[in-house]
Amino acid sequence: MKKYLFLSIASLFLASAAFAADSQIWDAMRIQNIYGYGQVESLGLGPLFTMLQANYFAQIFLAVLIGVPAVFLLHYLVIGPKVFSHDGKKIYAFSIFNRIVHQVAAISFIVLIPTGFIMTFGSYFGGGEFVRMMKDLHGIATISFGIVVIPMFLMWIKDMLPNFDDIKWMMIVGGYLSKEKKPVPAGKFNAGQKSWYWIATLGGMVMILTGATMYFLDFDIEMVRSMTGLSQIDLLRVAAILHAFFGMLVVALFFTHVYMAVFAIKGAIHSIITGYKEEEEVEILHSSWYKKLKKEGKI
Amino acid sequence: MSNNEMARMKFYCDDQRCIECNGCSVACAEAHELPTGVSRRKVITLNEGVEGKEFSTSVACMHCTDAPCEQVCPVDCFYIREDGIVLHDKDVCIGCGYCLYACPFGAPQFPRDGAFGTKGAMDKCTMCAGGPLETNSAHERELYGQNRIAEGKVPMCAAMCSTKALIVGSADEVAKIYRTRIAAKGKGVQSAPYGWSKAYSN
Ligand code: HEM
Ligand code: SF4
Ligand code: SF4
Numbered sequence: 455m456k457k458y459l460f461l462s463i464a465s466l467f468l469a470s471a472a473f474a475a476d477s478q479i480w481d482a483m484r485i486q487n488i489y490g491y492g493q494v495e496s497l498g499l500g501p502l503f504t505m506l507q508a509n510y511f512a513q514i515f516l517a518v519l520i521g522v523p524a525v526f527l528l529h530y531l532v533i534g535p536k537v538f539s540h541d542g543k544k545i546y547a548f549s550i551f552n553r554i555v556h557q558v559a560a561i562s563f564i565v566l567i568p569t570g571f572i573m574t575f576g577s578y579f580g581g582g583e584f585v586r587m588m589k590d591l592h593g594i595a596t597i598s599f600g601i602v603v604i605p606m607f608l609m610w611i612k613d614m615l616p617n618f619d620d621i622k623w624m625m626i627v628g629g630y631l632s633k634e635k636k637p638v639p640a641g642k643f644n645a646g647q648k649s650w651y652w653i654a655t656l657g658g659m660v661m662i663l664t665g666a667t668m669y670f671l672d673f674d675i676e677m678v679r680s681m682t683g684l685s686q687i688d689l690l691r692v693a694a695i696l697h698a699f700f701g702m703l704v705v706a707l708f709f710t711h712v713y714m715a716v717f718a719i720k721g722a723i724h725s726i727i728t729g730y731k732e733e734e735e736v737e738i739l740h741s742s743w744y745k746k747l748k749k750e751g752k753i
Numbered sequence: 754m755s756n757n758e759m760a761r762m763k764f765y766c767d768d769q770r771c772i773e774c775n776g777c778s779v780a781c782a783e784a785h786e787l788p789t790g791v792s793r794r795k796v797i798t799l800n801e802g803v804e805g806k807e808f809s810t811s812v813a814c815m816h817c818t819d820a821p822c823e824q825v826c827p828v829d830c831f832y833i834r835e836d837g838i839v840l841h842d843k844d845v846c847i848g849c850g851y852c853l854y855a856c857p858f859g860a861p862q863f864p865r866d867g868a869f870g871t872k873g874a875m876d877k878c879t880m881c882a883g884g885p886l887e888t889n890s891a892h893e894r895e896l897y898g899q900n901r902i903a904e905g906k907v908p909m910c911a912a913m914c915s916t917k918a919l920i921v922g923s924a925d926e927v928a929k930i931y932r933t934r935i936a937a938k939g940k941g942v943q944s945a946p947y948g949w950s951k952a953y954s955n
Contacts, residue, residue: 479859480792500821504855508824573827573849581828581845589847590871668850671863671872691854 478674478686497684499691511698515574518706526713533633537720538738544730545753547642552609555602556726559654562599565591567705593669600662607655613642614652619742620645629739630718637741644740646714650707657700664693664700759835760923762880763953764911765931765946766811769938770918773798773809777910777919781813781878784909785898788864793878794910799947808947811910811919813878814839814860815952822852822861836923838880843896848872857951880921881908924953 548556569592576585622639628646629638638644643651667675668690679689715723719739725731733753737744747753773796781787781794794813800806816839823831823839830845831852841852852875853861866873883900886893893900901908911921920927931946 479853480795480862500855500857504821504825507851507855508821512827573847576828576847576849579828581830581842581847585828585847589849590869593869593871669871671850671853687854687859690850694851694854 478672479690480672497688499688499695503691503695506695506698512574514702515571515698515705518702518709519571522706522709523713526709526717529630530717533631535718535720536635536735536739538732538735540721540732543733543753545733545736545747546729547725547731547736548729550729551605553726553729555605555609558598558602559606560726562595562602563708565595566599567708569595570701570705593665596662596665599658603655603658603662610643610651614648616645616648617641620648635738637737637744638739640740640742641746642740642743646710650711653700653703653707657704660696660700661704664697667693668697760925761837762816762921763837763924763927764813764815764880765920765927765949767918767920767931767934768808768810768947769934770916771796771809771811772916772918774915777811777914780909780913784881787876787898788866791862791864791876793860793862793876810947811914812858812860812948813910814856814880815858815948816878816880817857817952818954821855821857825851825855827851832885834882838882838902840879840882840884840897841875841877842885843874843876846874848874850875858948881906 569588572579572585572588573592579585619639619641623645626638628640628644629636667673671690672686674686675689678684679686682689684692715726719735721732722735736747744753775796778792778794778796782792785793787793794811796809796811798807798809800808816837818837820831820833820839822841823833826841826846827849828845828847830842831839832841833839848863848871850861850863850872853859853863860877861875862877863872863875865871879897881899881901883889883893883903884897886896888903889900899909906912908921911919914920920930
C-alpha cells in the first residue's frame, strides 16, 4: 500500500518535471490555442473565462460569504436553535471509522475554504508570499481530502439514497421554520444532509480533478482531451470555471452544515466526536430512523 | 495619434517575410537569460502542408488593448504603461495560471520553481521593458531580463530579425511600414497582420 502510494506520488512529480520538453500549451499546441480563441467555430472559452473571472466570480463568492451567514444569523435570532435533552439515552450513530474519515475531511475543508477565499480575494491580501503560501496549503489539504473522499462516499452511500421522506422534508424545510418539536420525516440522514453529502463527495471530486488539472497545468491528459475534443488550454479554462462554480456550491453548503451542527441544533457536533446522538434529537429530527430502530429492538 | 500623446507600442510580424529561422526566439532567451522551459517568443507555422496557405509567424505577448490577463489576475499584479506595454510584478504574482487561461496567445508561462515544484511566478515577454523594480538594477534584470526600452534600444527580437519581418514600435510607425510594404508589392488584398484583430482594438 505504502509502496503504491509512493510510486503514484513520485510519478506525478516526474510528470510535472517533464513538461518543458513536451508542452501541450506552449509548443505546437500553441497554434490551436491562438486559433481557437473567440473564433465563431470554437467554444469561445477564453473570452468566457475572462468575462466570468473579471466580473463575476469574486463578486459571487463575496455574496455567498456574507449572504449565507447573514440568513443563518437571522434564523438564529428569529427562530432560534433547537435544544434537545442531553441527559437522556444516547443512540450509537457513527463508528470510529466514520468519525475518523469525517474528521480528516472536516480538517481539510477548514483549510481548503479559507485558503480558497484568500486566493480569490488575493488582491486584498497584497498577493505575494502570504497568498502563495495559502495556495500551497490549499494544495496540501487537497491531498488529505483526496484520501478520505472515496471511503466517505462508500461508507454513507446506502443511507444517502433519496426516498419519499426527503420530499416531505423539503416541503416543511426540515421543520427549521418553526419552533415546535414535531417529528420530522427523515431516516438516518435528512434531505439537507443528503444534499450536502452529494455536493461534498461528488462535488468534492470535481474540485479535486479540476484543481489538479490547474495544478499540473501542462500534464498531458490525452484521454480527457480526445474524449472531450478540447485542447489543453480549453480544458484548463473549463477546469477554472467548474472549480469556481462548484466551489460556490461547496462553500454555501459547508456553511449550512457548520451552522446546523454547531448552532442550530445545540450540541449536535458531539455526535461526530463521540459517535452518540441524543435519543430525543433522533426521535424528532430523524423520526423514520427512530421508528426503524424501535421496531428492530435496538433501543 | 498626435505627437504629444504617448505612442502606443505594437508588435508586427510580417508573415510574408518570416523564414522560420527562430532567431528571435533564441535571441530573446539568450538576452534575458530565461530559465529552461520558458520561451517568451515562439515561431509557429500555420496551415502546415496546405499549399499556398502555409505561413510562419512569430508570437509572444502582444501587449493587448484591455489586456485580458490584467482583467483576470486575482492579485492585480499587472500594470499597463502609458505606451501600452503590459507588465507584471513577479513579487506579487502567486502563479495561479489565470492569465494564461485568459490570454489569446498562450503567452504567460510558468517555471516550476515554487515549493514542491509548484508553478512559480508567471513569466512573459516584457517588450524588453523590464519590470516594476529599479530600472536596470541587478534585481530587475534577474527577474525580468534586460530593460532595453529604458536605454532607448529596440527590443532584442526585432533588433536581430534578419528579414525584418518582426517589427516593434509605435502604432503609427508600424502602420506606415505595413502600408509601404503592401504598396510596394502592389497586388492582392492583404488581411490585417496575424493576431491583430485579437490583440488591438485600435
Ligand atoms: C473540495 C474542495 C476543494 C478542493 C479539493 C480544491 C482543490 C484545489 C487544487 C488542487 C487547486 C490547485 C492548487 C495549485 O495550483 O497549487 C486549487 C486551486 C484553486 N482553488 Fe480550490 N479546491 C477546493 C475548494 C475551493 C474553494 C471553496 C475555493 C474558493 C473559495 C477555491 C478556490 C481556488 C482558487 C482561487 C484556486 C486558484 C487556482 C490555482 O491556484 O490553480 N477552491 N483548488
Ligand atoms: S498577449 Fe496575453 S499576456 Fe500579453 S497582454 Fe495580451 S492577454 Fe496579456
Ligand atoms: S499567474 Fe500571476 S500574473 Fe497570472 S493571473 Fe495569476 S497571479 Fe496574476
